[in-house]
Amino acid sequence: MFRSYLRLLLFTFGLLVGVQVPGLINDYSQRVEAHLLESREGLKGFEATARRFFNGDLQALVRHYRSSDDPVFNSDANSIDSLLIRNRQFEREWQILQGPWLERTWHVLVRADSQLREETLNGYSYQILLAPEALAWGLSCALLLALLVESLLLLIGWVVLGGRRKPVAESWR
Template sequence: MFRIINNIIDRCFFTITFILGVQLPGLIIQYKHRLSGHLSEAELHLVQFQTLADRHYQGDLSAMIIKYQANSEPSIVNTAEIIKQLMLRVDYLQSQLSGVTNNAYIEQVYNFIIYADRTIIKDTLTDFSITIPLALNALVTGAVIAIVGLLIKEIVGYLIRVISKKMSSEKQLKKR
């Protein structure tokens, strides 16, 4: 009877982890869309400053920042800092987007898991809608995650059984 229940639990666990696993490609796609939106917005703001640099500093945004930093007016100095932060933001978002678009799928997954911006992931998850994609990479991802999850479950179960056997045999030795 225990074997039948364990088999049902294994199948349920596999199914749940498979469904969760196939969500990863969709989450990455929605993350890419959100990143693209953030990048477009940052570039839109930066291009306005670039236009000023084109008119007054021969297109050199760095020269404009240096000139703004040397200004005696605090609001102009603060604007230089805003421009610098905006340039850094554009570079950061471009590198984030590049990490999840310009590589092989497995590298995209790795970059997403290891390097993705946690705030943008959180925002993406807020608006995330669960889907069951039929794309090969989604199905393979789901299967791999489900198999790894099942293996981890089995290993943990085995370790618990070994530890409990050891503890019960130690109790029996102490009783003698």
């Protein structure tokens, strides 16, 4: 009986962990989008200047600022350059998050920007989504966790017992 409750507890834990995956991916996507919109907003004034004087080429604007002897312009060139680098990073993240669900999931769980993932995890509030993908993730994680743990415990028991089976008690009949 205890073993059945332990299985049920393990399955429930796997289910609750699994339903968090779509919520985490959604929160990460929203954070990337917010940062992307903010970086675009930060570049708007410089883009207007680049359109006006350099046919929209921001790199030409940066080169022009760098070629100046004025330390203020040099400092602004560094600021614009860092804004551009950050914007490209968010654009790449956003493009990846528009791909298929498996690619998005793999990216967020394994290859995501560490700073953005940390921000997402710090601000994440656990939730139970009743969306189909959340249920699929939950059931998949629950079954996989239950299968792995029970298989591991059976393997350990088999190794400890030396591959012997316990004798089966005779029936009362």
